[in-house]
Amino acid sequence: MLEGPNGQGKTNFLEACYLACTLRPLRAQRLAELVNFGADAARVTAQFEMRGGDRAVEIEIAQGRRVARLDGKPLRDPDELFRELAVVAFTPDDLSLVRAGPDLRRRLLDRAVQNRHPAQLSDARDYLRALKSRNELLRQGAPDALREAFDGPLAQVGARIRLRREEILRELSPFAERAFSQVARGEATLALSYQVAGGDLQPIVGESESALSARLAQGLSARLSRDRLRGFTSVGPHADDLSISLGEKPARAFASQGQARAIVLAFKIGEIENLRAQQGRAPLLLLDDVSSELDPERNAFLMRSLAALAGQVLLTTTDADHLVGALRDARGEAGDVRLYQVRAGRIQAG
Amino acid sequence: MSERVHDPIARLAVLLSRLPGVGEKTAQRLAFHILESPKEYARELSQALLALEHDVRLCSRCCNLTAQEPCALCRDPLRDGRLLCVVETVPDLLAIERTREFRGRYHVLHGALSPLDGVGPDRLKIKELLARLSHDGARTESDAAGASSEKIEEIILATDPTVEGEATALYLSRLLKPLGLRITRIAQGLPMGGDLEYADQVTLARAMSGRREL
Numbered sequence: 001m002l003e004g005p006n007g008q009g010k011t012n013f014l015e016a017c018y019l020a021c022t023l024r025p026l027r028a029q030r031l032a033e034l035v036n037f038g039a040d041a042a043r044v045t046a047q048f049e050m051r052g053g054d055r056a057v058e059i060e061i062a063q064g065r066r067v068a069r070l071d072g073k074p075l076r077d078p079d080e081l082f083r084e085l086a087v088v089a090f091t092p093d094d095l096s097l098v099r100a101g102p103d104l105r106r107r108l109l110d111r112a113v114q115n116r117h118p119a120q121l122s123d124a125r126d127y128l129r130a131l132k133s134r135n136e137l138l139r140q141g142a143p144d145a146l147r148e149a150f151d152g153p154l155a156q157v158g159a160r161i162r163l164r165r166e167e168i169l170r171e172l173s174p175f176a177e178r179a180f181s182q183v184a185r186g187e188a189t190l191a192l193s194y195q196v197a198g199g200d201l202q203p204i205v206g207e208s209e210s211a212l213s214a215r216l217a218q219g220l221s222a223r224l225s226r227d228r229l230r231g232f233t234s235v236g237p238h239a240d241d242l243s244i245s246l247g248e249k250p251a252r253a254f255a256s257q258g259q260a261r262a263i264v265l266a267f268k269i270g271e272i273e274n275l276r277a278q279q280g281r282a283p284l285l286l287l288d289d290v291s292s293e294l295d296p297e298r299n300a301f302l303m304r305s306l307a308a309l310a311g312q313v314l315l316t317t318t319d320a321d322h323l324v325g326a327l328r329d330a331r332g333e334a335g336d337v338r339l340y341q342v343r344a345g346r347i348q349a350g
Numbered sequence: 351m352s353e354r355v356h357d358p359i360a361r362l363a364v365l366l367s368r369l370p371g372v373g374e375k376t377a378q379r380l381a382f383h384i385l386e387s388p389k390e391y392a393r394e395l396s397q398a399l400l401a402l403e404h405d406v407r408l409c410s411r412c413c414n415l416t417a418q419e420p421c422a423l424c425r426d427p428l429r430d431g432r433l434l435c436v437v438e439t440v441p442d443l444l445a446i447e448r449t450r451e452f453r454g455r456y457h458v459l460h461g462a463l464s465p466l467d468g469v470g471p472d473r474l475k476i477k478e479l480l481a482r483l484s485h486d487g488a489r490t491e492s493d494a495a496g497a498s499s500e501k502i503e504e505i506i507l508a509t510d511p512t513v514e515g516e517a518t519a520l521y522l523s524r525l526l527k528p529l530g531l532r533i534t535r536i537a538q539g540l541p542m543g544g545d546l547e548y549a550d551q552v553t554l555a556r557a558m559s560g561r562r563e564l
């Protein structure tokens with residue numbers, strides 16, 4: 001538990017932890033934002049207890065580029081690291097995602113996928129590159145032969161990304177829906193589903209990656225004239241969404257603020273429980289001052305869930321007494337809590 | 351103005367530090383090392399550098415870098431002229447050569463299609479490739495010293511397994527299809543987003559032998 005007043009560096013610390021686990025920023029849009037103002041480079045070092053023993057991860061960011069080392073050796077294949085690590089982060093930003101635009105919901109889904117399929121990270125990067133290339137060609141009015149050459153990888157990687165998203169949702173939905181019924185006793189039931197842009201691209205049970213890839217490629221050609229006019233690609237996983245409904249009504253439009261937060265809470269708990277069910281161990285959990293955003297009842301539910309989680313949790317708060325109290329209420333004792341003070345960017349035990 | 355006279359050591363260090371993987375400190379150490387080496391070393395080094403500029407050009411046939419025309423690979427009579435392997439860069443060609451798995455000939459595109467970097471088909475050595483194929487293979491390939499008349503039968507697309515490399519392979523496969531040749535793509539043992547030049551030899555050799563029809 002990291003305690004400190006506002007603006008002392010609590011979230012920065014979680015940002016560093018997330019980077020060490022995923023090589024990606026948690027909140028920041030670009031790697032360069034992680035470097036201290038006025039400094040040339042940033043470095044994060046972390047010691048992980050993994051199955052093969054302790055391993056040291058070191059990440060350096062300079063000039064917007066990232067170099068990662070595992071036990072001192074350059075990490076050529078990030079999967080080597082990701083196979084061993086699962087991390088779930090929960091920040092106040094997440095609480096708005098039910099009612100916000102689809103970007104945040106896709107990110108929620110992709111981060112959940114990444115814990116199960118590390119390759120999602122590089123596939124997402126490839127997909128984005130293929131998408132930007134295609135959009136650029138659309139805007140230039142490039143010849144068909146050239147544009148079609150990029151439709152190939154776009155559809156291929158797009159199919160892979162989409163099938164993994166559908167799969168993770170099948171896996172974790174039951175956990176999330178159950179968590180929601182516990183946190184929101186008696187309220188409408190939660191239902192999560194994958195929402196595909198394009199009527200002809202709806203999910204087909206048991207469809208193979210290559211079949212979906214062919215269907216996506218067809219979908220791209222079918223919309224060519226419209227996409228050309230608009231200068232961007234209208235279908236594919238970048239245009240899909242996570243559909244959330246409460247009692248058959250779209251949560252985006254109808255959920256109250258409290259319900260919207262309970263949905264996110266249920267999703268995160270569902271994700272954790274799914275990881276535990278699939279991988280036999282709990283992920284590392286990063287909780288950024290979420291308690292202060294939840295009402296006492298939902299907070300108590302979160303604390304009970306944390307207490308039942310046999311894994312490591314790093315959480316930040318401006319009020320440690322309050323949080324320790326809530327933990328104690330949840331399971332009769334606070335458990336193995338170690339308190340650290342964060343002041344002006346320094347962290348001290350205490 | 352008088353301060354602008356260059357210190358030769360500093361000048362060399364600055365130039366060396368532009369090389370990939372060479373920081374300022376290393377550059378300075380290298381500069382001093384050259385200074386302290388026997389005189390011939392600096393002279394030979396400078397001649398070698400000048401030779402790069404004067405003597406190295408693109409092979410008119412395969413677009414490999416070479417000091418001779420055509421390049422050694424195009425002239426080698428023992429290579430199988432029926433197989434043509436298309437690569438993005440010269441380092442990729444060298445990486446495939448190191449596997450000793452491939453005994454055909456090459457064509458170097460000098461890049462991959464990349465709309466985000468403004469690289470279209472005309473910036474690559476695609477015209478040269480088409481010319482090579484449309485001359486029926488026989489005429490162009492036969493005048494190589496010692497090489498007998500050769501007709502290309504299979505084109506192996508060995509561009510990188512990146513978005514750009516995949517797109518380039520797809521583009522070429524459609525472009526070349528009317529010629530009626532066998533067109534194959536190296537196998538996907540390589541992870542997408544990878545780079546041929548850095549792939550380990552075993553992986554690359556396997557990718558080469560497990561190529562598939564496009």
Ligand SMILES: Nc1ncnc2c1ncn2[C@@H]1O[C@H](COP(=O)(O)OP(=O)(O)OP(=O)(O)O)[C@@H](O)[C@H]1O
Pocket residue numbers: 004005006007008009010011012013033034035036037289318342
């Ligand atoms: N790249 C950066 N270089 C230096 N300082 C930064 C950088 N990015 C953010 N900061 C500053 O670091 C400080 C600590 O930020 P952080 O978000 O970690 O605070 P916090 O302890 O989580 O506060 P709160 O309780 O308000 O969430 C802020 O004042 C922020 O402006």
Ligand SMILES: [Mg+2]
Pocket residue numbers: 010011012288289
């Ligand atoms: Mg904060």
Ligand SMILES: [Zn+2]
Pocket residue numbers: 409410411412413414420421422423424
């Ligand atoms: Zn040649």
